[in-house]
Amino acid sequence: MYCTKNITDDLYWIGGNDRRLALFENIFPVPNGVSYNAYVLLDEKTVLLDTVDKAVGEQFFENLTHVLGERDLDYVIINHMEPDHCAMLKEVIFRYPKVQVVCNAKTADIIKQFFKIETDALIVKENDTLCTGKHTFTFLMAPMVHWPEVMVTYDTTDKVLYSADAFGTFGAINGNLFADEVDFETKWLDDARRYYTNIVGKYGAQVQALLKKASKVDIEMICPLHGPVWRTNIGWFVEKYQKWSTYEPEDQGVMIAYASIYGNTENAANVLASRLADKGLKNIAMYDVSVTHPSVVVSEAFRASHLVFASPTYNGGIFPNMETVLLDLKAHNLQKRTVAFMQNGTWAATSGRQMNEMISGMKEMTVLEPAITIKSALNDNQSEEIDAMVDAILDSMEL
Known part of the structure; x- marks a missing residue:
């Protein structure tokens, strides 16, 4: 009918x-x-x-x-x-x-x-x-x-x-x-x-x-x-x-995209999100790139002003699902974002540098330094590093 x-x-x-x-x-x-x-x-x-x-x-x-x-x-x-x-x-x-x-x-x-x-x-x-x-x-x-x-x-x-x-x-x-x-x-x-x-x-x-x-x-x-x-x-x-x-951000907020093999990189991302929330930030979104379709991460990257990418090193490079997301962001011409990186590596952490190289090739991207390097698992001595990244993110926001 x-x-x-x-x-x-x-x-x-x-x-x-x-x-x-x-x-x-x-x-x-x-x-x-x-x-x-x-x-x-x-x-x-x-x-x-x-x-x-x-x-x-x-x-x-x-x-x-x-x-x-x-x-x-x-x-x-x-x-x-x-x-x-x-x-x-x-x-x-x-x-x-x-x-x-x-x-x-x-x-x-x-x-x-x-x-x-x-x-x-x-x-x-x-x-x-x-x-x-x-x-x-x-x-x-x-x-x-x-x-x-x-x-x-x-x-x-x-x-x-x-x-x-x-x-x-x-x-x-x-x-x-x-x-x-x-x-x-x-x-x-x-x-x-x-x-x-x-x-x-x-x-x-x-x-x-x-x-x-x-x-x-x-x-x-x-x-x-x-x-x-x-x-x-x-x-x-x-x-x-x-x-x-x-390519202007729709919201002042943070999108954290992470990849994690055994949960340690995810834990670091969670700690960062928690510290951001403790400082009063309410607009925080988190995505596991292994279970979230890249189209969702692309959409959220267009929405949010600040992006954090956390990835283990895998076969000497970026974790494959994270690499796919970053390639997608580049293909869709994302620009004008502030970005921070967290990398993990038990014996050779190289994913942060490689993620930085991919993002730096995009237009008008501001990269916050330094990246946080995790050796297998985040340790208590890195609390100040997390706080420094939180402060750098918040200081660069238009709140």
């Missing part, structure tokens, strides 16, 4: 939700599932904005058929050609052979790559417009947010931004389509941050370019391709994107 949502008098959500998916893009855990959003506008001409992943394809076509009723489909606008949004495009064209594909030149090339079909597409460029009757759409290019062909579509009539992957989030929609219908900050923000940082985080400059374009138009609603639709308090979410895309 169809499952659609009215957004305005003539605009409908016709997407679907996947709560069975274990790994988004076969890499990111999505314990809360994911939504695939598509939209239909019933103007003098009918307009489909994007499609969905094949996992919810059957539901999508039930929804599309219901909303269109006896009408044909005139246009399908492709904002982003990634398969989680365009897997159903070929089937849409087969079912509605008169449909006009609307996309930019790069998208047209990718359609051929995925589907091996030729389409008589209407190719649009920056600031081109399309009138469908009451509504007029303007197209804004958004390359590398997060593929090179991405664009966003702005409805100048209703002031709606169809934002592609921008302003999206992990998490299935549980009946409530609008962000103001849920406790977004408590129940959705972590998924939104983890989505942004891992999917788009590398491309801060490109996101900034899109934000500048968006600031020049009056936006009363944002319809992303994943997650809730925004119609109130839009500025709050845009401000999050402003911080994330400029």
Whole structure:
């Protein structure tokens, strides 16, 4: 049976939700599932904005058929050609052979790559417009947010931004389509941050370019391709994107990521966290990199102003799970953080130096010295070293 949502008098959500998916893009855990959003506008001409992943394809076509009723489909606008949004495009064209594909030149090339079909597409460029009757759409290019062909579509009539992957989030929609219908900050923000940082985080400059374009138009609603639709308090979410895309810390706090083989490095991390708390710091997060997915640590590193990495030496190098996290942080272009290190080694502690080398290659990273070196297990004589690291962290904070 169809499952659609009215957004305005003539605009409908016709997407679907996947709560069975274990790994988004076969890499990111999505314990809360994911939504695939598509939209239909019933103007003098009918307009489909994007499609969905094949996992919810059957539901999508039930929804599309219901909303269109006896009408044909005139246009399908492709904002982003990634398969989680365009897997159903070929089937849409087969079912509605008169449909006009609307996309930019790069998208047209990718359609051929995925589907091996030729389409008589209407190719649009920056600031081109399309009138469908009451509504007029303007197209804004958004390359590398997060593929090179991405664009966003702005409805100048209703002031709606169809934002592609921008302003999206992990998490299935549980009946409530609008962000103001849920406790977004408590129940959705972590998924939104983890989505942004891992999917788009590398491309801060490109996101900034899109934000500048968006600031020049009056936006009363944002319809992303994943997650809730925004119609109130839009500025709050845009401000999050402003911080994330400029790599400014979201919170003054400490994220401690540790690796531990027999528990001794973990104990040192716990002691450090406890001493920080004793000095009044409340914003402390701790993650064992062997049981926490790297995407969570990446997200938290974008959130927190100060990062501590604690790792044993393993085969003369960094513990493998910690090395993966650090490589991920570098790949996602993290910058502007204050960092401290704890290293452990029974006979040759080298992980601290190597972690420092990885972090120092990133932009605008402040490394607190010296690192704490643990020989097998933290001893009582190192209490002053822990206190010195605590003081260095707190002194460098904007509290």
